[in-house]
Amino acid sequence: MSTQAQINALEKALEKELNMCQKFAELNDIKAQYLGKKSQLTDLMKAMKDSTPEEKRELGQYINQAKSTFNAMIEAKKTALEAASVRAKLNQETLDLSLPGPDYTLGQSHVLTQIIESIEDLFVGMGYVIKEGPELESDAYNFEKLNLPKDHPARDMQDSFYISKHTLLRTHTSPVQVRTMLEYGGKKPVKIICPGKVYRRDDDDATHSHQFMQIEGLVVDKNTTMSDLKGTLRIVAEHLFGAQREIRLRPSYFPFTEPSVEVDVTCAQCHGAGCPMCKHTGYIEILGAGMVHDAVLEASGYDPKIYQGFAFGIGVERLAMLKYGIEDIRNFYINDLRFLKQFK
Amino acid sequence: MKVSINWLKEYVDVSIDMGTLKTQFTEHSQEVDSIHPLVQVRDIIVGHVLTCEPHPDADKLSVCSVDIKLNTVQIVCGADNVAASQKVIVALPGAVLDKGLVIEPTTIRGVESNGMICSLTELGIAQKYHGETGIHVLNDDAVIGSSALETLALDDVVMTLDLTPNRADLLSMHGVAYDVGAIFNKPVSIETPSVTYGELKNPMTIKTQTDACMSYYGAVIDDLVIKESPSWMKTRLIAAGIRPINNVVDITNYVLIETGQPLHAFDFDALNSETIVVRNAVKDETFVTLDDKKRHLEPQDIVITDGQKAVALGGVMGGAATEVTRETKSILLESATFNPITIRKTSSRLDLRSESSLRFERGIDPKKTQFALMRACALLVEHASATVRQNTAFFDYNDLKDKVLRLSLVKINHVLGTNLDVSMVQSVLNRLQFDFEMTQEVFNIKVPTRRQDIQTYQDLIEEIARLIGYSQLPETLPLNRTVGGLSPYQAFKRSIRRALIGLSLNEVINYALVDLDRNNDLTGKPTNNMVFLANPLSEQHQVLTLSPLNGLMDVLSYHRARKMNDVQLFEIGKRYTTHKETETLGIALMGHYQPQAWKAHQPIDFYTLKGIIQALFESLNIQEVTYDKTELDAYHPHQTAWIKVQSHKVGHIAKLHPTTARRYDLEDVYVCELNIEKLFKYKTPKVDYQPVQRYPQMIRDVAIALKEDIASKQVIDAIQDLPFTALKEAFVFDVYQGEHLDEDKKSLAIRLVFEDSTQTLEADMIDQHMRVVADTLVNIFDAELR
Numbered sequence A: 001m002s003t004q005a006q007i008n009a010l011e012k013a014l015e016k017e018l019n020m021c022q023k024f025a026e027l028n029d030i031k032a033q034y035l036g037k038k039s040q041l042t043d044l045m046k047a048m049k050d051s052t053p054e055e056k057r058e059l060g061q062y063i064n065q066a067k068s069t070f071n072a073m074i075e076a077k078k079t080a081l082e083a084a085s086v087r088a089k090l091n092q093e094t095l096d097l098s099l100p101g102p103d104y105t106l107g108q109s110h111v112l113t114q115i116i117e118s119i120e121d122l123f124v125g126m127g128y129v130i131k132e133g134p135e136l137e138s139d140a141y142n143f144e145k146l147n148l149p150k151d152h153p154a155r156d157m158q159d160s161f162y163i164s165k166h167t168l169l170r171t172h173t174s175p176v177q178v179r180t181m182l183e184y185g186g187k188k189p190v191k192i193i194c195p196g197k198v199y200r201r202d203d204d205d206a207t208h209s210h211q212f213m214q215i216e217g218l219v220v221d222k223n224t225t226m227s228d229l230k231g232t233l234r235i236v237a238e239h240l241f242g243a244q245r246e247i248r249l250r251p252s253y254f255p256f257t258e259p260s261v262e263v264d265v266t267c268a269q270c271h272g273a274g275c276p277m278c279k280h281t282g283y284i285e286i287l288g289a290g291m292v293h294d295a296v297l298e299a300s301g302y303d304p305k306i307y308q309g310f311a312f313g314i315g316v317e318r319l320a321m322l323k324y325g326i327e328d329i330r331n332f333y334i335n336d337l338r339f340l341k342q343f344k
Numbered sequence B: 001m002k003v004s005i006n007w008l009k010e011y012v013d014v015s016i017d018m019g020t021l022k023t024q025f026t027e028h029s030q031e032v033d034s035i036h037p038l039v040q041v042r043d044i045i046v047g048h049v050l051t052c053e054p055h056p057d058a059d060k061l062s063v064c065s066v067d068i069k070l071n072t073v074q075i076v077c078g079a080d081n082v083a084a085s086q087k088v089i090v091a092l093p094g095a096v097l098d099k100g101l102v103i104e105p106t107t108i109r110g111v112e113s114n115g116m117i118c119s120l121t122e123l124g125i126a127q128k129y130h131g132e133t134g135i136h137v138l139n140d141d142a143v144i145g146s147s148a149l150e151t152l153a154l155d156d157v158v159m160t161l162d163l164t165p166n167r168a169d170l171l172s173m174h175g176v177a178y179d180v181g182a183i184f185n186k187p188v189s190i191e192t193p194s195v196t197y198g199e200l201k202n203p204m205t206i207k208t209q210t211d212a213c214m215s216y217y218g219a220v221i222d223d224l225v226i227k228e229s230p231s232w233m234k235t236r237l238i239a240a241g242i243r244p245i246n247n248v249v250d251i252t253n254y255v256l257i258e259t260g261q262p263l264h265a266f267d268f269d270a271l272n273s274e275t276i277v278v279r280n281a282v283k284d285e286t287f288v289t290l291d292d293k294k295r296h297l298e299p300q301d302i303v304i305t306d307g308q309k310a311v312a313l314g315g316v317m318g319g320a321a322t323e324v325t326r327e328t329k330s331i332l333l334e335s336a337t338f339n340p341i342t343i344r345k346t347s348s349r350l351d352l353r354s355e356s357s358l359r360f361e362r363g364i365d366p367k368k369t370q371f372a373l374m375r376a377c378a379l380l381v382e383h384a385s386a387t388v389r390q391n392t393a394f395f396d397y398n399d400l401k402d403k404v405l406r407l408s409l410v411k412i413n414h415v416l417g418t419n420l421d422v423s424m425v426q427s428v429l430n431r432l433q434f435d436f437e438m439t440q441e442v443f444n445i446k447v448p449t450r451r452q453d454i455q456t457y458q459d460l461i462e463e464i465a466r467l468i469g470y471s472q473l474p475e476t477l478p479l480n481r482t483v484g485g486l487s488p489y490q491a492f493k494r495s496i497r498r499a500l501i502g503l504s505l506n507e508v509i510n511y512a513l514v515d516l517d518r519n520n521d522l523t524g525k526p527t528n529n530m531v532f533l534a535n536p537l538s539e540q541h542q543v544l545t546l547s548p549l550n551g552l553m554d555v556l557s558y559h560r561a562r563k564m565n566d567v568q569l570f571e572i573g574k575r576y577t578t579h580k581e582t583e584t585l586g587i588a589l590m591g592h593y594q595p596q597a598w599k600a601h602q603p604i605d606f607y608t609l610k611g612i613i614q615a616l617f618e619s620l621n622i623q624e625v626t627y628d629k630t631e632l633d634a635y636h637p638h639q640t641a642w643i644k645v646q647s648h649k650v651g652h653i654a655k656l657h658p659t660t661a662r663r664y665d666l667e668d669v670y671v672c673e674l675n676i677e678k679l680f681k682y683k684t685p686k687v688d689y690q691p692v693q694r695y696p697q698m699i700r701d702v703a704i705a706l707k708e709d710i711a712s713k714q715v716i717d718a719i720q721d722l723p724f725t726a727l728k729e730a731f732v733f734d735v736y737q738g739e740h741l742d743e744d745k746k747s748l749a750i751r752l753v754f755e756d757s758t759q760t761l762e763a764d765m766i767d768q769h770m771r772v773v774a775d776t777l778v779n780i781f782d783a784e785l786r
Ligand SMILES: [Zn+2]
Pocket: A267, A268, A269, A270, A271, A272, A273, A274, A275, A276, A277, A278, A279, A280, A281, A282, A283
C-alpha cells in the first residue's frame, strides 16, 4: 500500500473514531493514537529514512499535511465537545420565565406633596422664593395685620382653633406673607409663595377637612398690576390642568385684597360647553386672588403710595380633587397605600 | 339672596335672556347660583266646582264636575277640603305638574277622572310656605278657564345669588336693581313712597341712651284690617324664601326684601307708655322674646324699652308682650339702625339669626330707614285699610351725606395694568349712578350711601374693573427681576424625601391634631408642654402631636387591619410643643422590606431600619453618626438607641415594645424619629474631594471569638485607634454564634482595608500591622483568635 493510501485509510479511521468519541479523555487517547510518538504517522515518518531525497520531500509534505488535517479534526471535535458540555451544564439551569421578579419598588411622595412641589417648581422658575412659617400663629399675624380687625365677622371664634386668647392654629398661610414683608423691611420687591398646613374649625366630611394644605402667592413691587396677576394665574391654570385653558376672573371679596376675584378655569371635561362636573357652567373655581389691600401693605411696613401688588391662595386638596376626580377629601389623610400609589 | 325677576322688573328693564343674566351677573357682580322658574308646571287653569258627590266605591274620594269654561269635566279628587262652588286649580290631561308629573285620563275605582284638582304642593310650592294640606281654593274673583299660574302670580323666575359679605346692598331688591342697571346699562327707577296721613297725631317720643342705636323712626298706624295679602305679594315673598302670614307681617317682610331695611311692629295698645327709650341691657336683665323664651341679657345687648321695661331685643327679636296678633288694631312700626357688631354678637349668642339680623350685621343704607317706614305705611294704607298718624317720631345720628373719594385715571391704569381712557371710566360711573366731577383726569366721586362697602379708592377701582369686565384685562407677568429658588434647608428636606422614596418608603401626611392618649403613648408618660386646643371639636383632635410617629401608627394599623402587612412609611411632620414647632421625620416599618412573593425572605429587623438610616445619612452627607443604646418606655429594652451626629442627639431608632404594638393591633414595628432641623445643622457642609487612589489596596481579615456583650463598635474603635496611617477602614463582615463556641461567646470576622496614596504597600509591613491588631484584640477584649 502506498503511503498516500495509508494516510487516507488513517484519516478514515480517525474520522470514525472521532464520530464515536463522547468524552475529553477519549479525545486525548485518540490524539495520542493518531498524532503521538507511537502513532502510525510517526511510523510512516520513520519509514521515510530509506527513501530518496525527492521521495522524502514528497512524503514529508503528505505527512505534514495529514498532521495538520488530523489536528484540525481533533480540535474541531474538542470545540464540539466543549460546546456540548456547556450546553449540558446550562440545561440544568432552566427557569420558569413567567414567574415575576422580586417586588422591588420605589416609594413615592404623597399626592399633596407632588402637587405642592410641582407648583413650587413652577414659581421658582418664575423667580419666586418659597417661604414657610409657624402653624401656631398669633392673632396679630393671622388676622389683624391682614385687615381683619377684632370683631370682623370673618374671624368668628367658631371658625378657628384657638390655643389661647391670642394664639391660634393659622387659618391660612397669609401670615407668612406678613412676616416676609416685615422681614424685608418695606423696601425690596416681594415675590414669594407660601405652602403649608392650615386649620379651620370644621367637622370633617367629604368636602371639609379641619386640616388642609394651602399655597399662597404674593408679589409686591412698584409696578405690579392686576394684569400681572391674571397672566400669572393663566400660567398656573395651564400648568395644572393642561394647555389651552381659559381662565375667568369674577368679583369676589376677601378682607386682605381689593379688588378681589374668584378664579375659574375652563372645565377639563367639557372645555367650557357645560357638563355635570362643572354644574353646567363651563368653569371650575380653582382659587381666590386680588390686589393687596393698602391696609395690609401698611401693616407690613410697605408704603401703599409707592408699592402695590397681588396675592392669591390655592387649596391644594381641592386642586387634587379636581385634577384626579377624587371624591372625598378625607382620602388624603387616611393614607391608604392603594390610594396613594395611584398618583405617579 | 333670592330675587324674583317679576319684582325686579318693577325697577329695571330685565328683558334679557336668563342665561345671559346669569353669566353677566356672575362675571360683573356676584355669583348666581341658579336661575329657574319659581314653579315647573305647565297648562294649569282655573276651574269652578259645580258639583261634588262622594265616590260610590271609595270613602275618601269625591267625584266632581268642574266647569273649565270650554266644557265641564269629571274629576275624581282625594282631598277632603274639596266642595261645590269652589274656584280651584285644574290640571287637565296633558298638563305637567311639579317633578315632571304628566296628567293623563284615568279611571279610579270604576269612575272616570279627566284631570286633577291641585294643591300648592303639587305645583312645587313647598308646604312650609303655605301650610295647606288639601287642594288650594282660589279667590272667588278668579276667572274660569284662565291660567292658574297667572292668577296666583306664580309665573315668576327666581335668581339665587351667592353673596359675599361686603355686598350688603344686594340684600335688597333695590340694590340688585342698581347692579343689573349698571351691568346692562339700563335706567333704574325707584319711586319715593307717598303716604296719606289721617287726622290723629303721633304721640310717641323716641330717644336713645346708647351709641349702638344710630337712628330710630316710629310711625303709629291705626284701623288695621288683618287679612291675607294679595297673591302677588305672597308669591314674591315665597320667591324670596319667606312664608306669607298676614298682610301686616307680610308688608314688613316685603319692605325688608325690597329696601334691605328691617321693620318691627309693636302692638300699640300693649305698650305701656308713649315713650320709646333705646338702651343697653343691664346686668341680670331678662326678657321674653316672641318665641316665648326667657332670654338672659348682657350689657352689650340693645333693648327697646317703653321707658322702663324692655319691649324688644333691638334688631334681633320682638317681645311676646307686644306681639301683633289677629286682634291688633293699632301698631307702632319701627325702622331703626343698630351697630352691626352688637347685633352680630347678640344674635349669635342667642342663636337668633334671621333675615333682619343678617341685614343689620352687614350694614344698612341709612337713607333707607325712613324710606322703608314710609313705604310700609303706604302699603298698609293700601292693603290693610290702615290710617297713619301724622308726624313720624324719630332720631337719626347717621351720616346721610354721600362720601366723596378721589381717584385719578393714572392710578386706575397703574393698578389694573390697563389703558382705559376717561370716557370709559365716566361711562362706568354713569352706569353705577355715582355722581362725579372730573378735572384733569382726576375724579371726585360721590359714593351713594347705599354702597356702604365702598370705603377707599381701591374699592372704586374694583367697581370700575368689574363693570368693564375682568375679561378685558391683559395677561402680563411681573417685570421685577428676582432670583427664585429653594433655600438650602428646603432643598435638604426635598433630599430627605427623595432618598427615602428611593429606599422604597412611602410618604404619608397625617392630621397634626391627635387625641391625648395617643400623644402620651409613644413617650410612655404624660408630657407637660403639649399644645391643647381651647375649643376642640372632638377628643380625637384635641392636642397637637408630639411626633409624626403618632400618625404613622394609625396608618400601620389601618393597613394591617386590611391584611396589608408589608408597609414602610415616612412622614415629614412636626413636633409641636408650647414653645416650639420642630420639623421632624418619622419612619415606621413592618413586615418585609422589598418582599419577594415566591422566594424565601427575611422579615424586617432592627438592622433593616438602621440600614435605611445609614443610606439616608450617606446621601445627605451626614457623618460621625453613633447609635447609643438606651432604654425608653414604649420601646424594646434591648433594641432602642439614640442617634447622634457629631455627639449631638438628633433622634432615636427603636423596636416598639410588644405592649405598645398591641395597643395598635400591631406586632413587630420598627420606628425612627429624627429632628430635621438638627440634621441640617450637623450635616457636613461641603464636599471634601479626595483623588481616587492610584495604588492598590491591601485587604486582610481577622476572626476572633469574644464575649457576646462586647459591642462590635468597641472592637472596630479599638482597631481604628491603632496608629496605622495606611488603615483606610475596618468593618465587621460576619457575626457568628452557636456551634463550636461557648454559649456566652460570639465570633466576629473583621476586614481591614489598607491603602497608601503615595506608594504600593509592603506586604511585610501589613503583616506586621495584623499581628499588632491580633495582639491588641486579645489583650483588650480577652479575645481568642480563630
Ligand atoms: Zn364641564
